[in-house]
Amino acid sequence: MTNCLNTKNKFRGEIAAAIHPYDSTCRPQIVNSKDNKFYYDLINTFGEKSGTHALMNTSFNVHG
Numbered sequence: 001m002t003n004c005l006n007t008k009n010k011f012r013g014e015i016a017a018a019i020h021p022y023d024s025t026c027r028p029q030i031v032n033s034k035d036n037k038f039y040y041d042l043i044n045t046f047g048e049k050s051g052t053h054a055l056m057n058t059s060f061n062v063h064g
Contacts, residue, residue, distance in 0.1 A: 018056045029057070040051060 004025045012019055019026050033040040047053030 014052045015054050015056070018054065 001020060004027055007015075007019055007024050007026050012024065015026065031040050043053055043055055046055060
């Protein structure tokens, strides 16, 4: 993950677990159906049901 993006206030509540608490940035991974149809379909189905087309995929690393 080499990209780090700022987040907008109005979306932070929807993806709070995926946002870094120190600076409110996120590190998105873009998925398309050509490269990973299963994961793309999973995100799309979740998005249709929840209204949020984002899933958190993490190893839950403990820092410090």
